[in-house]
Amino acid sequence: MTRYDVIVVGGGPAGLAFARSLAGTGLKLALVERQPRTVLAEPGCDGREIALTHRSEASLKALGAWQAIDPAEISPLREARVLNAGSPFALAFDTGGTGEDRLGQLVPNHLIRRALFAVTHAQPGVDLLAGAAVSSARASREGAVVELADGRRLEARLLVAADSRFSAVREQLGIAAEVNRTGRAMMVCRVAHERDHEGIATEWFDYGQTIAMLPLRGRMSSAVLTLDAAGIEALAALDAEALGAEITRRFQSRLGRMTVVPQPGMAGPGVYPLATTYARHFAAERAALIGDAAVGMHPVTAHGFNLGLAGALRLGGLVADAARYGRDIGSPWLLRRYEAAHRFASRPIYAGTNAIVGLYTAEHPAAKAARHVALRAAQRLPRLRHGVSRMLMQP
Numbered sequence: 001m002t003r004y005d006v007i008v009v010g011g012g013p014a015g016l017a018f019a020r021s022l023a024g025t026g027l028k029l030a031l032v033e034r035q036p037r038t039v040l041a042e043p044g045c046d047g048r049e050i051a052l053t054h055r056s057e058a059s060l061k062a063l064g065a066w067q068a069i070d071p072a073e074i075s076p077l078r079e080a081r082v083l084n085a086g087s088p089f090a091l092a093f094d095t096g097g098t099g100e101d102r103l104g105q106l107v108p109n110h111l112i113r114r115a116l117f118a119v120t121h122a123q124p125g126v127d128l129l130a131g132a133a134v135s136s137a138r139a140s141r142e143g144a145v146v147e148l149a150d151g152r153r154l155e156a157r158l159l160v161a162a163d164s165r166f167s168a169v170r171e172q173l174g175i176a177a178e179v180n181r182t183g184r185a186m187m188v189c190r191v192a193h194e195r196d197h198e199g200i201a202t203e204w205f206d207y208g209q210t211i212a213m214l215p216l217r218g219r220m221s222s223a224v225l226t227l228d229a230a231g232i233e234a235l236a237a238l239d240a241e242a243l244g245a246e247i248t249r250r251f252q253s254r255l256g257r258m259t260v261v262p263q264p265g266m267a268g269p270g271v272y273p274l275a276t277t278y279a280r281h282f283a284a285e286r287a288a289l290i291g292d293a294a295v296g297m298h299p300v301t302a303h304g305f306n307l308g309l310a311g312a313l314r315l316g317g318l319v320a321d322a323a324r325y326g327r328d329i330g331s332p333w334l335l336r337r338y339e340a341a342h343r344f345a346s347r348p349i350y351a352g353t354n355a356i357v358g359l360y361t362a363e364h365p366a367a368k369a370a371r372h373v374a375l376r377a378a379q380r381l382p383r384l385r386h387g388v389s390r391m392l393m394q395p
């Protein structure tokens with residue numbers, strides 16, 4: 001039995017950011033992660049380009065992680081355009097009037113993970129238990145107990161679950177969650193193209209497919225295609241040349257001919273089955289959920305990690321304050337405050353994103369007409385558009 005102040009399950013970006021936010025508090029943390037240390041230190045590419053808001057960038061700077069990301073790997077996102085089916089009309093979101101030159105930045109997910117690991121693994125007070133899977137977790141008024149698959153037993157005053165949207169710890173704590181398996185999947189890969197994207201991201205809700213092009217440095221983009229799961233499986237099985245031709249065709253050559261750019265460590269495109277999740281509670285006795293374990297967003301509005309980071313730092317701030325003033329770091333009052341604030345920040349974005357996905361993937365004639373009307377109406381409401389831009393920049 002080893003005693004800690006906090007046990008964090010999951011060394012993904014949310015778990016790492018939370019652990020990092022407790023630097024200097026004197027708290028003793030166990031960070032339990034299933035993957036081996038070598039993989040955490042050098043995670044392979046997974047194809048995801050994360051659109052980070054200004055606030056997330058500032059948070060990563062405060063954690064010291066932003067400085068560990070090669071600037072050549074960061075791409076500015078200047079504008080976002082939404083297109084509907086065959087209509088030439090595009091609803092544009094820009095930085096209008098904010099004085100910023102970009103909506104946000106695109107950074108490969110594995111580099112965010114690598115940077116957060118680099119600043120956290122040797123942090124005084126952090127005991128990294130890598131290559132260790134949690135087999136059971138429970139928490140009660142008396143404290144939290146976690147058992148590892150190798151038989152080790154850990155105890156703490158607070159348990160934090162950051163073990164992904166299908167969190168086993170969430171289940172073991174008896175916290176229910178809305179789980180929406182969409183039956184669709186997302187394919188991501190880098191493509192080089194003939195024309196310049198001018199830093200503009202395009203989200204095109206076409207009939208039967210959703211396709212996004214996220215602008216990377218040079219004449220390169222991250223292509224993100226959503227189809228039913230079988231369609232994605234068939235595309236992912238194509239060789240690079242055929243896949244490039246298929247993406248060019250599906251994007252109607254808007255950026256000219258596209259060729260797939262191989263990424264180190266990836267045999268083909270990244271494939272992600274789409275499921276959204278929202279936990280009924282973000283806290284229980286001496287336990288809290290953060291990151292995707294709390295809110296598993298649909299990636300279409302690019303908010304999952306942004307929200308996860310904000311929530312992890314919200315909880316981290318409350319715990320750090322409690323430690324500083326000698327208060328209980330897992331008190332019901334503290335956990336309720338975290339839960340209320342994170343729910344307030346996340347619920348509208350979660351519900352709004354799901355509504356957009358529902359409206360723009362429905363194929364019946366009323367939905368097709370409604371989405372056209374919705375985009376036109378939004379264009380005529382500059383305050384709404386600027387509000388959305390601000391939300392994209394700083395959730």
Ligand SMILES: Cc1cc2nc3c(=O)[nH]c(=O)nc-3n(C[C@H](O)[C@H](O)[C@H](O)COP(=O)(O)OP(=O)(O)OC[C@H]3O[C@@H](n4cnc5c(N)ncnc54)[C@H](O)[C@@H]3O)c2cc1C
Nearest residue numbers: 010012013014034050051134164291292302303304305306
């Ligand atoms: C295609 C795609 C594009 C995206 N684009 C964006 C974007 O543009 N902007 C944005 O903000 N977000 C985006 N997201 C969302 C973002 O990637 C996630 O929100 C984020 O990675 C979640 O981080 P996490 O740490 O909560 O969970 P994860 O990254 O899932 O990490 C969980 C960790 O827990 C570990 N673990 C699980 N179970 C156990 C166990 N029993 N014991 C020990 N360890 C365990 C896992 O090994 C893993 O390392 C995107 C997601 C996808 C799929």
